[in-house]
Amino acid sequence: SQKIEQNSEALNIQEGKTATLTCNYTNYSPAYLQWYRQDPGRGPVFLLLIRENEKEKRKERLKVTFDTTLKQSLFHITASQPADSATYLCALPFSGGYNKLIFGAGTRLAVHP
Amino acid sequence: KAGVTQTPRYLIKTRGQQVTLSCSPISGHRSVSWYQQTPGQGLQFLFEYFSETQRNKGNFPGRFSGRQFSNSRSEMNVSTLELGDSALYLCASSRYTGTEYTGELFFGEGSRLTVL
Numbered sequence: 001s002q003k004i005e006q007n008s009e010a011l012n013i014q015e016g017k018t019a020t021l022t023c024n025y026t027n028y029s030p031a032y033l034q035w036y037r038q039d040p041g042r043g044p045v046f047l048l049l050i051r052e053n054e055k056e057k058r059k060e061r062l063k064v065t066f067d068t069t070l071k072q073s074l075f076h077i078t079a080s081q082p083a084d085s086a087t088y089l090c091a092l093p094f095s096g097g098y099n100k101l102i103f104g105a106g107t108r109l110a111v112h113p
Numbered sequence: 114k115a116g117v118t119q120t121p122r123y124l125i126k127t128r129g130q131q132v133t134l135s136c137s138p139i140s141g142h143r144s145v146s147w148y149q150q151t152p153g154q155g156l157q158f159l160f161e162y163f164s165e166t167q168r169n170k171g172n173f174p175g176r177f178s179g180r181q182f183s184n185s186r187s188e189m190n191v192s193t194l195e196l197g198d199s200a201l202y203l204c205a206s207s208r209y210t211g212t213e214y215t216g217e218l219f220f221g222e223g224s225r226l227t228v229l
Contacts, residue, residue: 032216041225043117043205043223044156046219094158100161101146105155106155
């Protein structure tokens with residue numbers, strides 16, 4: 001069955017550094033992959049979508065890569081700020097697609113001043 | 114443009130009771146999905162509706178049900194509540210038109226259900 005793995009350990013970094021989060025998946029060849037941000041007690045907020053034919057996508061300080069050979073996506077936040085502290089979720093569509101997404105457990109990022 | 118609205122935000126029920134949660138999608142969105150989020154299991158897909166039809170269903174018992182109305186508003190119902198149903202229930206809408214899948218989900222703030 002489809003599986004997504006995100007580092008369950010919290011990632012602690014210093015303000016101004018680049019945060020890199022990893023999403024690995026198995027038993028699957030998704031047409032795209034999404035990243036969401038979730039703050040405590042709030043619903044997830046969509047950040048970026050990258051398609052299988054795209055190697056890299058950027059949005060302001062965010063960069064996502066998608067390696068379909070390694071079955072891995074990397075999510076980077078450059079010049080990180082304390083306001084970037086949140087849980088970041090990776091999501092893939094179930095085979096059969098539509099809006100049925102499978103989410104990773106998320107990685108909690110803490111950016112320290 | 115108003116976001117996805119979920120009501121109630123918080124509720125407490127006892128075992129055996131039933132609960133109905135409501136979701137109003139973003140205006141113009143016809144697809145509504147429901148997810149359950151718990152610390153142990155993370156975000157798990159419950160079901161998805163499009164144009165009043167359930168198109169996808171997750172691996173949840175029949176106690177979990179839902180429906181969508183002609184104005185795209187959706188409700189989900191959980192009957193015979195169990196302690197393990199305590200969770201954050203999230204609703205999400207999307208711009209899916211029935212032919213083109215856009216991918217992005219817009220989530221509401223969720224309904225926090227506590228079962229005692």
